[in-house]
Amino acid sequence: MSMMHQSVVPDQSYFAGLDAHERHIAVAVVDKQGGLVHRASARSAEPARLVETLTPYHTPAHPLAVVVETCPFWPWLYDLLVPVGIRFHLAHAQELEAIAKAARKRDERDASLLARMLAGGLIPFAYPKPPAQRENACLVRHRAALVRHRTMLANRIHSQLHAVGLTLPRERLLRRATRAWLRETAGPVLRPEQRRLVASHWALLRRLTRMLRQLEPAITAAAAREPAAGLLTTIPGIGAYRGLLLATELLPMTRYASEGKFVGYAGLAPITQCSADTVHHGPLPNAANRWVRGALISSIPTHLRCAPASALSQYYARQKARLGWQIARVATARQLARVIYHMLRTGECWRATPALEAPARGPRA
Secondary structure, three states: OEEEEOOOOOOOOEEEEEEEOOOEEEEEEEEOOOOEEEEEEEEOOOHHHHHHHHHHHOOOOOOOEEEEEOOOOHHHHHHHHHHHOOEEEEEOHHHOHHHHOOOOOOHHHHHHHHHHHHHOOOOOEEOOOOHHHHHHHHHHHHHHHHHHHHHHHHHHHHHHHHHOOOOOOHHHOOOOOHHHHHHHHHOOOOOHHHHHHHHHHHHHHHHHHHHHHHHHHHHHHHHHHOHHHHHHOOOOOOOHHHHHHHHHHHOOHHHOOOHHHHHHHOOOOOOEEEEOOEEEEOOOOOOOOHHHHHHHHHHHHHHHHHOOOOHHHHHHHHHHHHHOHHHHHHHHHHHHHHHHHHHHHHOOOOEOOOOOOOHHHOOEO
16 A cells, blocks of 8 residues: 655656565655655565556666565565566665664665665675576575485484494495394384384485485486586586585676685685784684585585595695694685686686696686
8 A cells, every 4th residue: 555655757767675574565766866755565465566566667768776685575576576677686684784773673664775775876785596596596405404304313313322322334324224223233222212213213314315316316407407517517526416506506707706705705715804913814704605605615525535636635635734624624615616716707617737736726726
């Protein structure tokens, strides 16, 4: 229902802020000077009404620019507004301090503030993934969720075995022959409630394993359709799943002004604090793409097994001798991120060159 409306001025650009919620959307439209010209509230169940509200302020010569905070509801707004030519912008919610730290929070006020910040060029933008990229993200995150739940179940089974003095190598737990071992060797030692827990968790674990196997063909097919994923799979330690995940989360490369920005987005650049002549490098930042960081760090052990003679593996060995394996793994993942940056920029495949001293400066490593 419209709350405020002023006449539309021809040949003028307008900016709209949308404060999206599950059941309704607060709408505010401002002119280039930041003056409020329209305020309304639309129901989420009536997307056509939202388009009707915004259409008067949109022309081919002066397309309407809309901004939405990162939230669970932005994808359907993107799919609704972009096809009609409206310019869609996604604002990074964590960096919108003007809204997050406001003493008074109202949906109408937040929408107006978003619109004025967009008109003034003050929005910290986030990248809105298009539908095809969101579909790949849903696929790889589905697999990651299943793996996470399977690991939780496996850990609980191991904890029950440890409680009675039994040890089972982690790689053996997923084998079919382990079921007989659990029944014949562990069963008589476990208490009744422990046996029930192990049996139920084993059944769930096997079910999740079958679900993961069913996802593999879809992941392989999606990676084959994405050229960047195929390029990344030339790196030892990165298969179809990690290649697709990295391509989905990192593209397009026009988002990054430099190699440093790329590494920072991956969450592998430590926090740096400078004061006068003192420079302190702290831990890795929390506000980063955890999917990219996790994929790069977890690919290092596989890379070491697959390409022990590569310069990346040699770099890891040097850092491990100096700093220990944990810091060395993160440092090597940072070097790998730099390699990937240049590979995606140039389209050049991985080339193993053991004699290379600085693997991070190009797609050689």
